[in-house]
Amino acid sequence: MRERLWRLNKVEKEFQNPYKGNVASLAMLPTAPHTVNVTIHLIGPSVFGCSQHIRVMSSPFSINGGACVAMVGKDCVAIACDLRLGLQSLTVSNNFPKVFNYGDVYLGLTGLATDVATVSDLFRYKVNMYRLREERNIAPSTFANLVSSSLYEKRFGPFFVSPVVAGLDPKTGKPFICGFDSIGCIDFAKDFIVAGTASDQLFGTCEGLWEPDLEPEDLFETISQALLNAVDRDALSGWGAHVYIIEKDKVTKRLLKGRQD
Secondary structure, three states, rough: HHHHHHHHHHHHHOOOOOOOOHHHOOOOOOOOOOOOOOOOOOEOOOOOEEEOOOOOOOOOHOOOEEEEEEEEOOOOOOEEEEEEEEEOOEEEEOEEEEEEEEOOOEEEEEEEEHHHHHHHHHHHHHHHHHHHOOOOOHHHHHHHHHHHHHHHOOOOOOOEEEEEEEEOOOOOOOEEEEEEEOOOOOEEEEOOOEEEEEEHHHHHHHHHOOOOOOOOHHHHHHHHHHHHHOOOOOOOOOOOOEEEOOOOOOEEEEOOOOOOO
């Protein structure tokens, strides 16, 4: 029995921490990365004698609100946006269009209103330079790559916008739509693309109403009903809409009047 206890003590000493009591050696101990979860509860008045209020900053994409949707039809394409400009729940204007024309291509921009204005002017300049250099209008697929590369240039300080591109290919006449995130990742689609604060509602209405190979008038009715019913369920968008129906030989722009509340 004594021999067994002696062996146990010997093993314990052999495995004893060699750095024990040595402060300099403790600093040399290998450390593994670990995560610490800290929960802070603020109760009662602050050190200045006033109550503490925690204010959560909202996303820049939802400050001004807005909604945009593009749909594919039979040899045609449609893009629509709402007209509201807000400061969260405060409506500032009901005439703030978010679809911009660049020759044969249309660009919808939702997000922070200041960035919407900046980005639309930036692409106006770049498309004009392309037209002067190439002596032709920019194609939708080329414009999509231009948007993607331009947004990726600012990836470390991105524009808070969600672009949507729509148009017809000048050679084949096939509809082209795509969407982007704020740093230029392209999302190609063959049915519809949505963006803005009402995107969740737009996904539901578009999936329920869209059908393949819609004629221009049917496409207009579908995109109009999808947008109006979606923005009626979103407090940060609405107040009417602009709808563009793009065909091979013409572009039809229509104004929709929605709920004004």
